[in-house]
Amino acid sequence: MTAYTGTRHLVRLILRRDRVVLPIWVLLLAVLPASYAGAYAELYPTAAERAAYLAGTASNPSIVALLGPVYGDSIGALTVQRAGLLALIAGLASVLTVVRHTRTEEEAGRRELLGATVLGRYAGLTAALLVTYAANVLLGLLVAAGLVAAGLPGAGSVLFGAGVALTGIVFATVGGLTAQLTESAAGARGIGLGVLGLAFVLRLGGDAGASGGTGGSAEWLSWLSPLGWAARGRAYADERWWVLLLPVLFSVLVALVAYPVSVRRDLGAGVLPSRLGPATAGAGLAGPIGLAWRLHRGQLLGWTVGFGLLGLVLGGAADAAGQAVEGNQQLAEILSRLGGSSALAEAYLGGTLSLTGLAAAGYGIQAALRARAEEVAGRAEPLLATAVSRSRWLVAHLIFALLGPAVVLAVAGLATGLAYGLSVGDVGRELPRLLGAGLAQVPAAWVLAGLAALLVGWLPRLSGVAWAVLAACLLLGQLGAVLKLNQWALNLSPFTHTPQVLSPDWSVTPLLALSALTAALLALSLKTFQTRNIPTP
Amino acid sequence: METPIEVSGLVKTFGRTRALDGLDLTVRTGEVHGFLGPNGAGKSTTIRALLGLLRTDAGVVRLLGGDPWRDAVALHRRLAYVPGDVTLWPNLSGGEVIDLLGRMRGGLDPARRAELLDSFELDPRKKGRAYSKGNRQKVGLVAALASDAELLILDEPTSGLDPLMEEVFQSWVRRAKADGRTVLLSSHILAEVEALCDRVTIIRNGRDVETGTLTELRHLRRTSIEAELTGPADGLGQLAGVHDLRVDGHRVRFDVENAALDAALRKLTDIGVRSLVSQPPTLEQLFLRHYQADQVRS
Numbered sequence: 117m118t119a120y121t122g123t124r125h126l127v128r129l130i131l132r133r134d135r136v137v138l139p140i141w142v143l144l145l146a147v148l149p150a151s152y153a154g155a156y157a158e159l160y161p162t163a164a165e166r167a168a169y170l171a172g173t174a175s176n177p178s179i180v181a182l183l184g185p186v187y188g189d190s191i192g193a194l195t196v197q198r199a200g201l202l203a204l205i206a207g208l209a210s211v212l213t214v215v216r217h218t219r220t221e222e223e224a225g226r227r228e229l230l231g232a233t234v235l236g237r238y239a240g241l242t243a244a245l246l247v248t249y250a251a252n253v254l255l256g257l258l259v260a261a262g263l264v265a266a267g268l269p270g271a272g273s274v275l276f277g278a279g280v281a282l283t284g285i286v287f288a289t290v291g292g293l294t295a296q297l298t299e300s301a302a303g304a305r306g307i308g309l310g311v312l313g314l315a316f317v318l319r320l321g322g323d324a325g326a327s328g329g330t331g332g333s334a335e336w337l338s339w340l341s342p343l344g345w346a347a348r349g350r351a352y353a354d355e356r357w358w359v360l361l362l363p364v365l366f367s368v369l370v371a372l373v374a375y376p377v378s379v380r381r382d383l384g385a386g387v388l389p390s391r392l393g394p395a396t397a398g399a400g401l402a403g404p405i406g407l408a409w410r411l412h413r414g415q416l417l418g419w420t421v422g423f424g425l426l427g428l429v430l431g432g433a434a435d436a437a438g439q440a441v442e443g444n445q446q447l448a449e450i451l452s453r454l455g456g457s458s459a460l461a462e463a464y465l466g467g468t469l470s471l472t473g474l475a476a477a478g479y480g481i482q483a484a485l486r487a488r489a490e491e492v493a494g495r496a497e498p499l500l501a502t503a504v505s506r507s508r509w510l511v512a513h514l515i516f517a518l519l520g521p522a523v524v525l526a527v528a529g530l531a532t533g534l535a536y537g538l539s540v541g542d543v544g545r546e547l548p549r550l551l552g553a554g555l556a557q558v559p560a561a562w563v564l565a566g567l568a569a570l571l572v573g574w575l576p577r578l579s580g581v582a583w584a585v586l587a588a589c590l591l592l593g594q595l596g597a598v599l600k601l602n603q604w605a606l607n608l609s610p611f612t613h614t615p616q617v618l619s620p621d622w623s624v625t626p627l628l629a630l631s632a633l634t635a636a637l638l639a640l641s642l643k644t645f646q647t648r649n650i651p652t653p
Numbered sequence: 654m655e656t657p658i659e660v661s662g663l664v665k666t667f668g669r670t671r672a673l674d675g676l677d678l679t680v681r682t683g684e685v686h687g688f689l690g691p692n693g694a695g696k697s698t699t700i701r702a703l704l705g706l707l708r709t710d711a712g713v714v715r716l717l718g719g720d721p722w723r724d725a726v727a728l729h730r731r732l733a734y735v736p737g738d739v740t741l742w743p744n745l746s747g748g749e750v751i752d753l754l755g756r757m758r759g760g761l762d763p764a765r766r767a768e769l770l771d772s773f774e775l776d777p778r779k780k781g782r783a784y785s786k787g788n789r790q791k792v793g794l795v796a797a798l799a800s801d802a803e804l805l806i807l808d809e810p811t812s813g814l815d816p817l818m819e820e821v822f823q824s825w826v827r828r829a830k831a832d833g834r835t836v837l838l839s840s841h842i843l844a845e846v847e848a849l850c851d852r853v854t855i856i857r858n859g860r861d862v863e864t865g866t867l868t869e870l871r872h873l874r875r876t877s878i879e880a881e882l883t884g885p886a887d888g889l890g891q892l893a894g895v896h897d898l899r900v901d902g903h904r905v906r907f908d909v910e911n912a913a914l915d916a917a918l919r920k921l922t923d924i925g926v927r928s929l930v931s932q933p934p935t936l937e938q939l940f941l942r943h944y945q946a947d948q949v950r951s
Binding site (some may be wrong): 223299300302390391392393394395396397398401402403404406407410411493494495497498499500501502503504505506647648649650651 | 738744776
């Protein structure tokens with residue numbers, strides 16, 4: 117067993133490094149299913165109401181495509197469907213965790229440091245897999261415990277928890293394999309997430325033709341996708357425990373490939389050859405903006421495609437969501453007081469677009485903080501020693517922090533408008549309206565990007581605080597009304613001020629005010645960046 | 654013509670640490686100036702102040718006749734800088750980085766670029782993440798040496814280069830000097846400075862402790878000798894210029910000033926030599942010897 121020597125130490129190292137991140141994602145995901153179960157029990161207490169919900173919403177093709185099939189109208193079955201994306205998120209977290217502790221370490225050269233100590237050939241991969249497997253098992257246990265605590269039957273709860281955990285384990289193993297393939301961690305992540313995306317598209321395609329629990333003609337596609345397996349255990353219906361064998365077998369197969377590959381290659385090398393670049397720079401790579409384009413374009417493309425797909429799915433589901441709410445007397449009354457029953461779908465669209473705005477703000481923050489990352493990595497110094505002013509260098513990054521969110525929100529608005537327009541048969545009207553609604557989110561997202569920029573200039577060591585502010589805005593938006601917070605507290609979030617462009621009367625003033633605030637933040641950012649030490653460690 | 658680099662009384666503090674403590678440094682036009690000091694002495698901090706990247710707390714810094722903080726962009730057009738640890742963008746090829754830096758500096762000489770790539774044996778098509786430490790350093794050097802900058806600021810540029818490439822580097826610095834360019838070469842390797850520099854400034858704990866031509870700094874140039882003799886090492890300790898003599902049976906170890914080297918070797922061969930290793934002392938050893946005493950006294 118010398119190949120595994122040192123695994124224990126590496127496990128402890130990973131646990132030490134991830135002592136914050138790992139518990140957070142496990143706990144956040146673990147509470148979701150139980151809270152869905154509680155919400156269903158409250159919203160649809162009777163079997164008749166649930167049957168209506170099942171007929172009206174849960175078996176709606178676009179909902180089934182997005183979340184997965186539903187087997188029956190029990191609270192458990194509805195909860196399992198509603199938590200359908202849980203497996204996807206667990207898979208995502210697992211791929212990222214495994215790559216982070218394998219290929220990223222190797223690329224950074226830290227593995228070499230450890231590799232020179234008493235460490236078996238398999239120790240690195242095994243430690244990363246063990247930790248991620250354990251996190252998924254813990255997640256599964258917590259999910260099951262939470263569902264039992266919410267009053268659902270034990271068998272179904274365990275089956276669903278196991279399904280989620282095993283899906284995470286499948287993608288952890290996939291991450292372990294992709295980490296062997298490329299030299300760069302970004303490449304390994306890309307391939308891993310690509311596999312995850314493919315699995316999602318397969319499941320989406322397989323479930324799209326289905327409605328409710330009756331599989332469509334293409335259901336075999338869902339059986340090909342690891343993301344389709346968790347639901348197909350039919351928890352809380354006629355439990356099919358043998359389905360759990362699929363992820364186990366798949367993981368074993370992937371591991372059987374990953375392990376031999378991991379020892380047949382050199383440290384630092386990948387299986388796929390790294391491509392050579394051009395020997396000379398193209399005409400575009402001539403200054404800070406050309407460089408920033410090279411550094412940001414991959415992310416811009418990724419976010420644009422992601423927001424486009426998201427918009428299509430959300431827009432496509434809007435009409436159905438509106439009808440579903442209409443079926444629920446109580447909820448419809450609440451919503452109609454807010455905007456009239458005709459505006460139900462639009463209230464849904466407004467809500468989802470505001471979440472999209474928050475995500476776009478996250479992108480803006482990420483792009484602004486890229487400047488700080490460049491500085492810390494030592495890549496700003498040689499550029500600032502050329503005939504490039506500090507302002508030009510910082511502005512080049514900030515352009516992407518501003519244009520990026522605007523572009524992706526425009527795309528999200530267009531995609532939502534297209535899909536919604538098609539479903540209600542009026543693209544000509546809905547497309548421009550929803551484009552407008554998407555763009556209305558831009559100034560609020562800019563404020564957060566501007567704040568991140570100010571931190572980069574003024575308090576670089578604290579620039580990560582921008583993420584905390586984003587989290588606070590998310591909480592204010594999601595929980596503010598529920599917790600009946602003071603209006604002044606809600607007003608702290610720029611997103612509170614974004615007008616509901618889809619409702620007939622709205623004012624452009626807050627958008628101008630938010631834009632002016634952004635301009636002030638950016639001006640301060642550039643000014644403070646002008647006078648500080650570079651690099652500030 | 655103005656003096657390329659003029660620093661006097663420079664003070665820079667980071668929190669409680671006094672990184673630079675009244676540093677003076679003058680580099681004259683057309684010379685290769687060694688900036689010598691152990692790790693952590695303040696060489697990189699000085700260079701960053703020269704580049705206008707750090708705010709100084711006191712003292713005067715003049716770069717090419719201007720104020721490096723205020724006139725950074727205009728001055729940077731006339732200089733090229735290689736940091737001690739070149740970091741590259743993982744997804745850009747070495748050639749792209751060379752061209753990018755060159756263009757941002759105001760152009761580079763394509764013929765010289767090709768010649769540099771050839772002599773440094775650098776493949777410009779590799780991506781940043783694929784280069785070793787030494788090759789990343791070469792990317793920075795090619796970008797700087799291919800420019801027409803009148804002042805080259807090189808911060809420990811040869812760290813990670815093998816001895817062969819070190820030779821190549823030295824020939825290019827000599828060529829830069831022949832072209833009339835001024836070079837500030839920071840280093841902690843005495844031999845490198847000896848091979849290239851007209852004048853040297855030695856820095857320790859943020860302060861210049863000595864500056865002058867190599868001849869003026871001759872007292873620093875010693876050789877460490879380790880020998881196994883056939884007889885007892887009598888009389889070695891009495892020789893002028895022999896320091897730190899340690900005798901262990903027939904084995905001796907000592908440092909000798911280069912002026913007294915001939916006499917010391919004669920003495921050794923008189924006794925009879927079984928084996929002999931001689932090497933230049935490390936800078937740290939020199940510093941220990943020369944400046945620790947000063948510090949204790951002051």
